[in-house]
Amino acid sequence: MSEDLYQEIILDHYKNPRGKKVEIDSLAQSYQVNPTCGDEVTVEVGQNPDGTLLVSYDGQGCSISQASASVMSELINGKTPAEAAPIQEAFMELMKSKGQLEPDEEVLEDAIAFAGVSKYPARIKCALISWMALSDAQIKAQLTATTTTRSG
Amino acid sequence: MSEDLYQEIILDHYKNPRGKKVEIDSLAQSYQVNPTCGDEVTVEVGQNPDGTLLVSYDGQGCSISQASASVMSELINGKTPAEAAPIQEAFMELMKSKGQLEPDEEVLEDAIAFAGVSKYPARIKCALISWMALSDAQIKAQLTATTTTRSG
Amino acid sequence: MFDVDKLRADFPILSREVRGVPLVYLDSGATSQKPTQVLDAERHFYETSNAAVHRGAHALAEEATDAYEAARQTIASFVGAQVEEIVFTKNATEGINLVAYAFSNATDKARQGIEVDRRFVVGPGDSIVVTEMEHHANLIPWQELCAKTGATLKWFGLTEEGRLDISPGVIDNTTKFVSVVHQSNLLGTINPVKKIMDMAHAVGALGMVDLCQSVPHMSVNVNELGADFASWSGHKMLGPTGIGILWGKSDLLNAMPPFLSGGSMIEMVHMDHSTYAPAPQRFEAGVPMAAQAIGLARACDYLNELGMDNVFLHEQELTAYALEELAKIPGVRVIGPTDMRDRGSAVSFVVEGIHPHDVGHLMDAKGVAVRVGHHCCWPTCRRFDVPATTRITTYIYNDKSDIDQAIAGIKSAQEFFGSGIAVSA
Amino acid sequence: MFDVDKLRADFPILSREVRGVPLVYLDSGATSQKPTQVLDAERHFYETSNAAVHRGAHALAEEATDAYEAARQTIASFVGAQVEEIVFTKNATEGINLVAYAFSNATDKARQGIEVDRRFVVGPGDSIVVTEMEHHANLIPWQELCAKTGATLKWFGLTEEGRLDISPGVIDNTTKFVSVVHQSNLLGTINPVKKIMDMAHAVGALGMVDLCQSVPHMSVNVNELGADFASWSGHKMLGPTGIGILWGKSDLLNAMPPFLSGGSMIEMVHMDHSTYAPAPQRFEAGVPMAAQAIGLARACDYLNELGMDNVFLHEQELTAYALEELAKIPGVRVIGPTDMRDRGSAVSFVVEGIHPHDVGHLMDAKGVAVRVGHHCCWPTCRRFDVPATTRITTYIYNDKSDIDQAIAGIKSAQEFFGSGIAVSA
Ligand SMILES: Cc1ncc(COP(=O)(O)O)c(C=O)c1O
Numbered sequence A, B: 001m002s003e004d005l006y007q008e009i010i011l012d013h014y015k016n017p018r019g020k021k022v023e024i025d026s027l028a029q030s031y032q033v034n035p036t037c038g039d040e041v042t043v044e045v046g047q048n049p050d051g052t053l054l055v056s057y058d059g060q061g062c063s064i065s066q067a068s069a070s071v072m073s074e075l076i077n078g079k080t081p082a083e084a085a086p087i088q089e090a091f092m093e094l095m096k097s098k099g100q101l102e103p104d105e106e107v108l109e110d111a112i113a114f115a116g117v118s119k120y121p122a123r124i125k126c127a128l129i130s131w132m133a134l135s136d137a138q139i140k141a142q143l144t145a146t147t148t149t150r151s152g
Numbered sequence C, D: 001m002f003d004v005d006k007l008r009a010d011f012p013i014l015s016r017e018v019r020g021v022p023l024v025y026l027d028s029g030a031t032s033q034k035p036t037q038v039l040d041a042e043r044h045f046y047e048t049s050n051a052a053v054h055r056g057a058h059a060l061a062e063e064a065t066d067a068y069e070a071a072r073q074t075i076a077s078f079v080g081a082q083v084e085e086i087v088f089t090k091n092a093t094e095g096i097n098l099v100a101y102a103f104s105n106a107t108d109k110a111r112q113g114i115e116v117d118r119r120f121v122v123g124p125g126d127s128i129v130v131t132e133m134e135h136h137a138n139l140i141p142w143q144e145l146c147a148k149t150g151a152t153l154k155w156f157g158l159t160e161e162g163r164l165d166i167s168p169g170v171i172d173n174t175t176k177f178v179s180v181v182h183q184s185n186l187l188g189t190i191n192p193v194k195k196i197m198d199m200a201h202a203v204g205a206l207g208m209v210d211l212c213q214s215v216p217h218m219s220v221n222v223n224e225l226g227a228d229f230a231s232w233s234g235h236k237m238l239g240p241t242g243i244g245i246l247w248g249k250s251d252l253l254n255a256m257p258p259f260l261s262g263g264s265m266i267e268m269v270h271m272d273h274s275t276y277a278p279a280p281q282r283f284e285a286g287v288p289m290a291a292q293a294i295g296l297a298r299a300c301d302y303l304n305e306l307g308m309d310n311v312f313l314h315e316q317e318l319t320a321y322a323l324e325e326l327a328k329i330p331g332v333r334v335i336g337p338t339d340m341r342d343r344g345s346a347v348s349f350v351v352e353g354i355h356p357h358d359v360g361h362l363m364d365a366k367g368v369a370v371r372v373g374h375h376c377c378w379p380t381c382r383r384f385d386v387p388a389t390t391r392i393t394t395y396i397y398n399d400k401s402d403i404d405q406a407i408a409g410i411k412s413a414q415e416f417f418g419s420g421i422a423v424s425a
């Protein structure tokens, strides 16, 4: 029953969220809401002295949205914007795939658990909301891959 | 072909309109328009010294609307409001009858020719427009049957 | 009473499978399914009499116009209205907006020195009153009206039980309009609308009732609401999508400026000015949704054959049963009245420790279609401090076994999230 | 080219009789007939996937939402648009009003100190430009906007031939908006809309084109119109009643305040304020006409199978033939261009000595369904000093024999009224 949706990894992240409400020196934040169900998430981003990203989030919502935020924070924290970009792209790709894509575990690690979500159009937004907040916060903080490239 | 609609009487009134654009000492007038086809009619009413009605009309429109105005003026001119009222009512009734009513020639005279029109919902308004203008002008001139009764 | 098993044959969709299991449709509060009779009526119109309504004199146009106006009569009779009080809209939302725009349009025109009915002119110092259980459709149009005119929005709050808290002082001498839902689509509460409309009239305000969740489920006579306007949708009462009704008192409809303007709503048109037809035509600009009106009239006939009192009784029984069964499940909290007094068939709940979205998803995995989210009543969710709810809504084609399936679905969600990790594989 | 005889089998209504004779349908300019394929698509949706679109997470709701959004994509592709530029409305009239209300709503909000896009704010000193050949649907909304804001309505007049008289000075620095019909539904004239839209843009105004009579009859790519907005109806292009399209550039749609407000067009809702979803959702409040959108998409597929260039050629042939035959009848005057340059398939005419209503009636008596009246272009009739016209409009299912029937009908009317009294019996 719904094994494709509620993977062990997802339930684990849901019950034991990583990186939630961590205090960071944030440069920007983004608040996102899913208007159909009311899920909310706020993502903050900052930068370590070595240029890698610091990510923290808070929010409320279903298991998918919460687990996705947890996986996202685990994957992105400590990566440079340039390292994060392909992961972010791969996750977006996966979510658009309607279950047709075999996710690359090398790149996505725990996030491969969300492959099944892409078969449920109404749940895709749940999985994406924290990732969208991350991108938005990065743009505000000018911590996107392209910005780094340009300024570097 | 369409014998039920275009009776000899109707064509005759259409080609030889009676009482159109007659100069009368009018007490009130009513302008009516059929918004679906643009037919227009203006009816004026006045009163003879003996209390009977004076009716004149002007307008443009299809054969049905023009013939109906002509028949109307012929029937109502020179009648007292009390005499006119049953004729007006009978004509309204006839138009609502969907072709189911046998018109009373005693009361309606030439107007019985419009019995067939009541089978064509889109043409009923054509036949009624001058009669509606008449009623409206009578109300404005206070020359309706009830007004007469009340004041008499 | 009617035979649910038998009438289910009129709804082919109900025998389909979803996710590999038989469908249990418990989302009629969002939209109802359509019986074959309604679909046939629409199709019959298209295949035999289709033409532009009120726009022609040829035989087909006459038949189409007759069919459309006969539909208006059937729908009027269904709620005890006069035929000229019935305006066709695309949905309830348009009907409510139509009335809200009567206010902003009249206010704009008054400012330009055009003569309008003063009852529709609002501005700073005036207030509009709604409630905290309104559907967004009966909230945002009034927020927008206030934003455009400087009027103030006020509202009745809710009791813990999910009833209106009709405190004095909300409706007062500043009130120009009061709009209230008859039955809440989230809480299920049936409101004392007559009392509220009387309060509105007592201060000289006009009033409206949102009938979206009442007309499909109980016998409603618009004259007994005490209201000036009412609006509801066809798609929640076995009718097609794309059709709704605005009911309004004729003298008020005729005192209102037009809303959508264009063909068929006019009397005379010049390049620089036009005059308007009387209601209901005034509010039906453009080629109308004729087939949908005819489908909706057939839906009224269908419901009349069942008897609206029977429909109500049937759903009362189901609702009582659902409340009973939900009460037996530990950790389930119903949002809205838990007894049957003044309550309809929408039953919202939350399950401790499981997000409503996950509850709904796991019910769906068992074929049970319920709605999750804020149900377009976001402020109501906030009032009860829940992010969302899971909602069961029933209709004529549901029976107790559907409720049993829903209950089983909830329990399976609890097991799943309770036991947790062992399930995937 | 396509086979008219063969495709007529898709339209059962075309084989019926009216007034005891076979129907000849020449009123597609008012509304088209619907092929079985379109009716089947609607029905299939209701019978298999019906649920409230964008309002649920269960299997049916997902399917319904997918079908609705896929329909949007099909319709977007049909006119070369981006999917997010397509707003579903109930008809073209609503689409035009939606844009007109963007102006009045933005103007109202600006007055209350709310930040709005200044391009939508109008007032005294500003002007809106239309033409003397507009359908009421593209005239009265602008009259109303002017009445509400104090702006001035201006218009391009017409030449004797029925073409736009594009005099300089009508569009000037006061112009804020220009709205023009692509093909006149009364005259048949096809207007140089790109040129007019360029004139509008040159003075900083926005522009709109009414595509009601072009999209059904020729290949239209919205990007080649030079316009910012466009609107048309589904029912004139083989689609169901109750659905229309507003096309708008995304940045403009997203700069506009909402029109109808309620469910599904929101981002966040509080009792005292709300924020709105981006377009197109912002303009689709309430449960939408899902089945109709799906039917309309199927109509686009049907037309694509025929090829829009073929549709255009077919009708050009019929129109040329009709004009030729009409020219042979003494006393018949065509209102609108009499040659085929920049002209579509609507052919209006008057017959000397016989009122258009009577001409239409006598044609109807022979089974020929044509429209009579002002065709919602009353000012255009006044311009040509006719009380009304009789109008022939064709579509894919018509052929020359239909035109022959119409011509025979006109001649019989002349005989009838000429010879006069001898006919009744
Ligand atoms: C040129 C034109 N514009 C606008 C309209 C209005 O379309 P609708 O009545 O479907 O809204 C029509 C048809 O009625 C038309 O022919």
Ligand SMILES: Cc1ncc(COP(=O)(O)O)c(C=O)c1O
Pocket: C029, C030, C091, C092, C093, C094, C135, C137, C138, C181, C183, C184, C185, C210, C212, C213, C233, C376, D263, D285, D286, D287
């Ligand atoms: C109480 C209530 N009001 C208004 C609406 C809006 O109806 P619609 O979306 O059909 O316009 C609904 C349903 O969505 C409702 O349940």
